[in-house]
Amino acid sequence: MNKEPVNRELFDDVMVPNYAPGTIIPVRGEGSRVWDQEGREFIDLQGGIAVSCLGHSHPGLVGALQEQSEKIWHLSNVMTNEPALRLAKTLCDLTFAERVFFANSGSEANEAAFKLARRYSWEHFGPEKHEIISFRNAFHGRTLFTVSVGGQAKYLEGFEPGPGGIHHAEFNDLETVKKLISKEKTCAVVIEPIQGESGVVPADPEFLKGLRQLCDDNNALLIFDEVQSGMGRTGHLYAYQMYDVVPDILTSAKGLGGGFPISAMLTTASIATSLGVGTHGSTYGGNALACAVAQKVVDTVSQPDILKGINKRSGHLRKGMMDIGERYGVFSEVRGAGLLLGCVLTEKWQGKAKEFLNAGLEEGVMVLVAGADVVRLAPSLIIPDADIDEALVRFEAAVKKLVA
Numbered sequence: 001m002n003k004e005p006v007n008r009e010l011f012d013d014v015m016v017p018n019y020a021p022g023t024i025i026p027v028r029g030e031g032s033r034v035w036d037q038e039g040r041e042f043i044d045l046q047g048g049i050a051v052s053c054l055g056h057s058h059p060g061l062v063g064a065l066q067e068q069s070e071k072i073w074h075l076s077n078v079m080t081n082e083p084a085l086r087l088a089k090t091l092c093d094l095t096f097a098e099r100v101f102f103a104n105s106g107s108e109a110n111e112a113a114f115k116l117a118r119r120y121s122w123e124h125f126g127p128e129k130h131e132i133i134s135f136r137n138a139f140h141g142r143t144l145f146t147v148s149v150g151g152q153a154k155y156l157e158g159f160e161p162g163p164g165g166i167h168h169a170e171f172n173d174l175e176t177v178k179k180l181i182s183k184e185k186t187c188a189v190v191i192e193p194i195q196g197e198s199g200v201v202p203a204d205p206e207f208l209k210g211l212r213q214l215c216d217d218n219n220a221l222l223i224f225d226e227v228q229s230g231m232g233r234t235g236h237l238y239a240y241q242m243y244d245v246v247p248d249i250l251t252s253a254k255g256l257g258g259g260f261p262i263s264a265m266l267t268t269a270s271i272a273t274s275l276g277v278g279t280h281g282s283t284y285g286g287n288a289l290a291c292a293v294a295q296k297v298v299d300t301v302s303q304p305d306i307l308k309g310i311n312k313r314s315g316h317l318r319k320g321m322m323d324i325g326e327r328y329g330v331f332s333e334v335r336g337a338g339l340l341l342g343c344v345l346t347e348k349w350q351g352k353a354k355e356f357l358n359a360g361l362e363e364g365v366m367v368l369v370a371g372a373d374v375v376r377l378a379p380s381l382i383i384p385d386a387d388i389d390e391a392l393v394r395f396e397a398a399v400k401k402l403v404a
């Protein structure tokens with residue numbers, strides 16, 4: 001086995017250069033704390049970008065993984081397996097959904113959602129009704145279809161031609177959707193209830209209600225991409241429950257596996273019939289190991305006391321960040337919901353979010369960015385209060401150095 005020591009420099013020698021990771025290499029984590037190769041300790045407010053929703057090395061998740069690993073890891077989709085069936089049943093019990101498709105990443109869940117929407121419309125209304133409406137600055141993944149539906153042109157640059165029939169409206173502006181939607185052509189409208197990657201921007205409740213109505217009026221399916229906003233992030237199992245607007249299709253990933261790759265597309269029984277036998281598939285989707293871990297995540301996060309705790313922690317973290325923002329004049333606003341927070345940089349600091357991330361690392365706290373103007377936080381949903389306090393102390397030290 002290759003046990004040669006490795007460091008950050010090796011990245012440039014052996015990895016495709018599509019990422020620019022920092023110099024620190026974390027090797028161990030427990031709860032909301034992480035240690036690097038040198039034994040330096042960090043408080044993790046990144047949560048693996050809203051993935052590690054129960055922190056690192058959660059005993060329940062480790063137990064679920066170990067237990068399933070000694071039974072059976074994988075079966076082809078020619079077979080079904082117990083963990084997948086149980087997880088699908090649980091997700092249906094806890095949401096609007098009646099049918100579930102499992103995949104391995106957010107992109108794949110969205111790919112399945114977009115394909116299902118097209119297929120459903122094709123079956124019920126004919127091939128003309130295939131257009132998808134999404135929103136500027138939206139993020140739906142990196143496959144060619146999902147990146148085309150996403151609202152950031154730079155991610156498609158040089159990869160064209162992408163699939164056709166995709167239109168982009170303005171987020172939180174119903175009039176721009178009205179101009180694009182039609183009974184004849186639109187098969188689906190897809191939206192992140194809270195835009196994550198582009199700055200943690202929550203949809204207005206009235207806007208989502210308006211979208212639901214527009215979709216109903218035009219026989220179009222409403223798809224919520226809850227890859228980032230789901231699995232407890234907002235203090236509700238899914239953000240649609242907070243908004244009280246029910247989609248036709250919902251995608252879930254990131255937090256769903258708590259760090260084990262798994263995603264799901266949820267929908268109703270009648271829509272699901274359009275993905276008949278042989279129309280779509282995935283080798284790993286519904287993998288027994290992944291479903292066993294996700295089951296533990298869902299069982300844990302959906303407990304009322306855990307969900308309530310998220311709002312309490314949110315208030316604590318939000319207030320702390322607002323205080324720092326005011327004291328040093330760095331944030332104009334802290335927005336988002338639950339434990340998906342975006343600290344919006346003041347004019348003077350715009351474009352410099354990455355500097356806050358780097359300064360944080362120097363002081364032992366890991367934060368994220370969402371674009372160049374927003375410092376994003378997506379910590380463990382069960383981060384201890386003491387870790388929030390310590391993270392705030394460290395982040396304040398980082399800001400103090402930055403503004404000096």
Ligand SMILES: *Cc1c(COP(=O)(O)O)cnc(C)c1O
Nearest residue numbers: 105106107139140141196227228
């Ligand atoms: C992260 C993300 C995706 C993509 O998920 P992958 O697992 O990277 O494919 C899609 N949609 C949203 C809203 C996301 O935040």
